[in-house]
Amino acid sequence: MPDKSERREARSVIAGYHEAELGELVARVGEVVDRYRAGELDAFDVDRVLFQYSRAAKELWKYCNYGQVEMIAALIRQRPPHDWWERGAPRERS
Template structure:
């Protein structure tokens, strides 16, 4: 476990990541609402988009949970992701699992 200052920096890094990723999720919703207003989607499809946003935001919140000692490891992971060419697609993670078909 790091010093208080290191934990504070880690919390700030995770909070900034959380905010940026939430902003990206909201952009998805904005795009789909624009499609609804243009008559391309019906109200049920928009409701499904909002539900997907909710699931994705929950998963993001769990990842960014800043309680305890996990904040430092989460901050380190966030810092390493761009260098490793990795990113978490939170919108994709909000998608519901497709039901398995029975043969």
């Protein structure tokens, strides 16, 4: 059973990963909003990106918050997932 310092370290690893990945998602939104303000995109384009951001951020949150912290931290250290934007993409209807 991990001690408090190991759990604290695991939570720190997860928090750092979560913040970095969330920052990348927010940066995508910022780029699209800037393009909207420049007249390159319409409101519907921005809405689609916001929808995808919301889904991606939720998937990232679930990954970082559901499960044993030591296990999640170990996964992040070994092979962190990095495709959160794609995980938030709307599903194509067939």
